[in-house]
Amino acid sequence: MEWKPDLSSETPLYSQIKDFIKNKISLGEWAVGTKIPSQRALAERFDVNRSTVVTALSDLIAEGLLEGNTRGGTRVINNSWNLLAASPPPDWSSYVQAGTYYPNQPAIQHINRAEFQDGIIRLGTGELSPELLPSEEMKKIFENSSLNPFSLGYEEPKGNQYLREQIAAYLQGIGVQTSPSNILIVSGSLQALQLISIGLLQRGSSILLEKPSYLYSVHVFQSSAIKLVGLPMDEEGIQTNQISRYKEGYNASLLYTIPTFHNPTSTLMSEPRRQELMRICADEGLPIIEDDAYRELWFETPPPPPLKSRDPNALVLYLGSLSKTLSPGLRIGWVVAPEPVIDRLADIKMQNDYGSSSVSQWAAAEWLGRGLYQEHLVYVREQLKRRRDLAVQLLKSNFTEIASWSVPAGGFYIWVRLIVDVPMQMLFERALKAGILLNPGSIYDRNAGSYLRISYAYAKLHELEWGIEYLAEMIKELVGVSKK
Amino acid sequence: MEWKPDLSSETPLYSQIKDFIKNKISLGEWAVGTKIPSQRALAERFDVNRSTVVTALSDLIAEGLLEGNTRGGTRVINNSWNLLAASPPPDWSSYVQAGTYYPNQPAIQHINRAEFQDGIIRLGTGELSPELLPSEEMKKIFENSSLNPFSLGYEEPKGNQYLREQIAAYLQGIGVQTSPSNILIVSGSLQALQLISIGLLQRGSSILLEKPSYLYSVHVFQSSAIKLVGLPMDEEGIQTNQISRYKEGYNASLLYTIPTFHNPTSTLMSEPRRQELMRICADEGLPIIEDDAYRELWFETPPPPPLKSRDPNALVLYLGSLSKTLSPGLRIGWVVAPEPVIDRLADIKMQNDYGSSSVSQWAAAEWLGRGLYQEHLVYVREQLKRRRDLAVQLLKSNFTEIASWSVPAGGFYIWVRLIVDVPMQMLFERALKAGILLNPGSIYDRNAGSYLRISYAYAKLHELEWGIEYLAEMIKELVGVSKK
Numbered sequence: 001m002e003w004k005p006d007l008s009s010e011t012p013l014y015s016q017i018k019d020f021i022k023n024k025i026s027l028g029e030w031a032v033g034t035k036i037p038s039q040r041a042l043a044e045r046f047d048v049n050r051s052t053v054v055t056a057l058s059d060l061i062a063e064g065l066l067e068g069n070t071r072g073g074t075r076v077i078n079n080s081w082n083l084l085a086a087s088p089p090p091d092w093s094s095y096v097q098a099g100t101y102y103p104n105q106p107a108i109q110h111i112n113r114a115e116f117q118d119g120i121i122r123l124g125t126g127e128l129s130p131e132l133l134p135s136e137e138m139k140k141i142f143e144n145s146s147l148n149p150f151s152l153g154y155e156e157p158k159g160n161q162y163l164r165e166q167i168a169a170y171l172q173g174i175g176v177q178t179s180p181s182n183i184l185i186v187s188g189s190l191q192a193l194q195l196i197s198i199g200l201l202q203r204g205s206s207i208l209l210e211k212p213s214y215l216y217s218v219h220v221f222q223s224s225a226i227k228l229v230g231l232p233m234d235e236e237g238i239q240t241n242q243i244s245r246y247k248e249g250y251n252a253s254l255l256y257t258i259p260t261f262h263n264p265t266s267t268l269m270s271e272p273r274r275q276e277l278m279r280i281c282a283d284e285g286l287p288i289i290e291d292d293a294y295r296e297l298w299f300e301t302p303p304p305p306p307l308k309s310r311d312p313n314a315l316v317l318y319l320g321s322l323s324k325t326l327s328p329g330l331r332i333g334w335v336v337a338p339e340p341v342i343d344r345l346a347d348i349k350m351q352n353d354y355g356s357s358s359v360s361q362w363a364a365a366e367w368l369g370r371g372l373y374q375e376h377l378v379y380v381r382e383q384l385k386r387r388r389d390l391a392v393q394l395l396k397s398n399f400t401e402i403a404s405w406s407v408p409a410g411g412f413y414i415w416v417r418l419i420v421d422v423p424m425q426m427l428f429e430r431a432l433k434a435g436i437l438l439n440p441g442s443i444y445d446r447n448a449g450s451y452l453r454i455s456y457a458y459a460k461l462h463e464l465e466w467g468i469e470y471l472a473e474m475i476k477e478l479v480g481v482s483k484k
Numbered sequence: 485m486e487w488k489p490d491l492s493s494e495t496p497l498y499s500q501i502k503d504f505i506k507n508k509i510s511l512g513e514w515a516v517g518t519k520i521p522s523q524r525a526l527a528e529r530f531d532v533n534r535s536t537v538v539t540a541l542s543d544l545i546a547e548g549l550l551e552g553n554t555r556g557g558t559r560v561i562n563n564s565w566n567l568l569a570a571s572p573p574p575d576w577s578s579y580v581q582a583g584t585y586y587p588n589q590p591a592i593q594h595i596n597r598a599e600f601q602d603g604i605i606r607l608g609t610g611e612l613s614p615e616l617l618p619s620e621e622m623k624k625i626f627e628n629s630s631l632n633p634f635s636l637g638y639e640e641p642k643g644n645q646y647l648r649e650q651i652a653a654y655l656q657g658i659g660v661q662t663s664p665s666n667i668l669i670v671s672g673s674l675q676a677l678q679l680i681s682i683g684l685l686q687r688g689s690s691i692l693l694e695k696p697s698y699l700y701s702v703h704v705f706q707s708s709a710i711k712l713v714g715l716p717m718d719e720e721g722i723q724t725n726q727i728s729r730y731k732e733g734y735n736a737s738l739l740y741t742i743p744t745f746h747n748p749t750s751t752l753m754s755e756p757r758r759q760e761l762m763r764i765c766a767d768e769g770l771p772i773i774e775d776d777a778y779r780e781l782w783f784e785t786p787p788p789p790p791l792k793s794r795d796p797n798a799l800v801l802y803l804g805s806l807s808k809t810l811s812p813g814l815r816i817g818w819v820v821a822p823e824p825v826i827d828r829l830a831d832i833k834m835q836n837d838y839g840s841s842s843v844s845q846w847a848a849a850e851w852l853g854r855g856l857y858q859e860h861l862v863y864v865r866e867q868l869k870r871r872r873d874l875a876v877q878l879l880k881s882n883f884t885e886i887a888s889w890s891v892p893a894g895g896f897y898i899w900v901r902l903i904v905d906v907p908m909q910m911l912f913e914r915a916l917k918a919g920i921l922l923n924p925g926s927i928y929d930r931n932a933g934s935y936l937r938i939s940y941a942y943a944k945l946h947e948l949e950w951g952i953e954y955l956a957e958m959i960k961e962l963v964g965v966s967k968k
Binding site for chain 2: 002003024026027028029030031032034035079090091092093095096098099100101102103104109112113116127128130133134135138139142143145149150151152153154155156157177178179181182187188190191194198199200201202203205218219220223224253285286287311312313314315323326327328329330331338339340341344347348350351352353354355356357358359360363
């Protein structure tokens with residue numbers, strides 16, 4: 001994918017690397033002021049010894065293009081043109097730091113990059129395995145597009161009308177009565193949260209949520225100066241006894257919850273808890289964001305109906321998505337809410353991206369409209385159940401002495417608590433070196449440093465097997481080491 | 485599309501409408517507190533006399549579900565359940581007003597809605613006509629997807645690698661040297677601006693731009709508390725003599741420009757002006773956003789090379805898009821910038837929507853990679869030129885006495901200045917009633933109240949013909965009327 005020096009060339013490796021870097025500088029890709037990657041990172045990227053990189057960089061420093069500093073960082077200080085320019089080029093680093101949006105947590109940035117390394121085993125990834133994604137059926141849908149041709153133009157602000165009709169019909173099946181004008185098509189649930197954060201909430205407000213929560217792993221609310229206030233969970237879901245106190249104390253505007261197969265714990269909120277939550281939020285006039293992306297991924301019995309299906313007072317902004325069940329790449333999700341809210345969010349979406357891909361919307365509508373989605377769900381449930389069973393069995397064989405967990409009734413994740421004292425950062429790095437990518441619990445709750453989110457959805461079966469076994473070995477070894 | 489009362493039913497129309505509204509209220513679609521549409525709007529929506537609506541609403545007021553006020557507005561005050569609830573439901577209107585993002589201008593909201601009315605002639609729409617969109621070829625691309633199968637999973641943070649390679653190759657053809665790691669795939673240029681506004685700029689900063697500008701028609705920067713500062717244009721493009729003074733006076737962080745077939749004026753920045761602009765911005769250390777969405781839509785001769793092709797100091801953030809040339813519905817555009825900037829924007833995009841549709845990215849890469857895009861461009865240029873010629877001829881025949889304009893050398897628009905005194909709001913409304921949708925100049929510049937952005941790209945040829953003729957008649961009549 002990336003350029004690497006040509007081992008068969010007569011030009012020495014360090015010289016090829018010099019030319020490559022010079023070219024990047026002269027094209028402005030590494031503009032003056034850019035801090036270039038570390039020697040170690042460059043050596044990895046070019047697949048050469050670090051000494052080769054050091055030689056190349058020393059030459060470029062001598063030529064006045066780069067400047068090293070005492071802490072080991074190297075910056076671009078010149079290019080062939082800027083010596084002629086009257087004033088220095090813009091300091092892009094200061095721009096990068098000026099924006100109001102929070103960067104991803106370093107751990108997440110690391111994971112986002114590592115996910116695309118060749119041959120990596122992704123033990124924490126919250127996606128269906130590529131082998132479970134229906135590529136062949138998708139191809140057929142496009143081949144049959146004459147039946148209901150797709151448009152290449154923009155869609156209506158709320159999204160394709162036919163898709164919204166199909167979603168309304170689908171929602172009826174899970175107990176949610178609504179109509180197309182109360183549905184907004186979004187590019188996945190995350191975008192829905194982004195629109196809510198800039199469309200419905202004031203800077204300085206706060207929202208309540210489960211702790212741990214997926215929501216801590218992104219900065220969609222914090223970047224709009226909205227605070228997240230975590231409530232503890234138990235095996236029935238979010239604990240409701242504190243809601244009134246927290247609502248008052250933090251002047252909370254919303255409660256965000258994933259009642260069905262919660263991310264990262266897979267907790268399924270019980271029916272009594274759902275009723276209690278709705279009662280308390282109605283009493284408090286506290287609206288709810290119900291994120292229901294995992295609902296269809298049940299194994300033994302369907303989950304209780306959504307909060308939205310018992311919502312006469314229009315408390316609930318309901319989020320659904322095809323990303324966890326059909327195809328993350330389609331980027332299709334939906335929001336169901338009172339009409340003024342949908343109108344507002346649609347208006348902002350038009351100013352953000354002019355609506356979601358019409359090709360994706362068309363394909364989603366075909367999946368729903370032809371009944372193929374329901375068929376596919378049956379298949380995915382079966383496959384995920386097998387994977388869950390395998391993962392649980394592997395944990396039993398390898399993790400019994402070192403961890404505890406609950407068996408999920410649906411969804412993607414096992415929330416594994418290590419009961420031995422493991423330096424998690426070290427585990428993460430060692431695992432990555434061995435080709436295993438982990439999602440540490442601290443991403444979802446700063447205090448969940450002893451947890452791992454293990455996903456049985458993504459890796460291939462033999463990867464799961466090898467990965468979980470190897471991970472257990474590594475932990476046991478680390479515990480041994482740290483006991484020394 | 486929307487529900488309408490059944491004329492053939494024995495149930496009276498007002499009674500059908502009552503039931504419809506009751507249902508909306510009881511489902512929470514019109515939650516308690518919602519201001520429902522005006523009597524006139526409802527009459528239009530249901531295709532009935534206003535008196536029928538008045539009867540239905542009066543009944544619902546009598547039943548205690550609605551409340552009218554003296555200024556004619558009607559609100560939902562009860563539903564069948566909330567009388568039992570301990571406290572009132574959330575006041576969604578206050579949420580809608582609380583969000584930090586600016587709503588679209590009322591004129592734009594109106595246009596966004598009107599665009600999807602049946603049979604409307606869209607004389608201002610900045611899109612290719614559906615008949616110019618290559619639906620058949622797109623279908624074939626999907627049929628041949630076995631050659632290079634598409635993924636249904638997420639893509640890398642910067643976007644699909646193969647697509648970025650194709651874009652790098654395409655950019656080389658227009659003089660821009662870059663590599664895939666300096667390219668970010670976005671869901672259209674508007675999203676690029678959104679990412680820049682939250683990723684690179686401080687609240688309270690300002691950006692310089694042409695006046696008029698497309699950018700005034702969205703609130704992407706203003707919603708992040710960034711000010712737009714307009715610079716005058718002449719026939720060679722943005723006037724450069726004020727840049728230094730404005731940069732200092734407003735502490736501007738960026739300059740946004742559409743040098744090639746500017747939206748809405750179609751101005752093509754001359755080669756000397758491009759050089760001057762680059763020189764001044766280099767001297768000032770003022771970075772540039774170059775929005776180049778219209779570049780390929782030239783008629784007689786290709787435009788001068790992009791600013792980005794003469795940018796050794798990495799001043800330019802370059803935006804390209806397939807929306808104006810191939811398919812707006814794909815939602816595929818790109819940003820070219822120094823690597824730290826691209827990394828930053830990619831990181832934020834991951835937190836906003838986890839990347840653009842992978843199906844769209846795949847299709848875009850196929851168009852570029854198989855050479856089909858270049859073929860399609862030849863066709864689009866021909867067709868657009870014919871349309872430009874027709875529009876200019878129609879203007880000559882009908883608008884000579886009442887307006888002035890320049891003939892565009894590319895792009896979609898003729899920036900028509902009415903030289904008679906027409907009440908523009910009235911013209912807009914009358915035209916809409918007659919089935920013609922206009923884009924008034926004031927959308928792009930508060931002081932351009934006497935301008936219209938006429939687009940020859942969208943309407944069918946006979947619609948263009950009838951629409952422009954009818955519009956001229958209407959204006960002449962209005963001028964007559966206003967002279968009385």
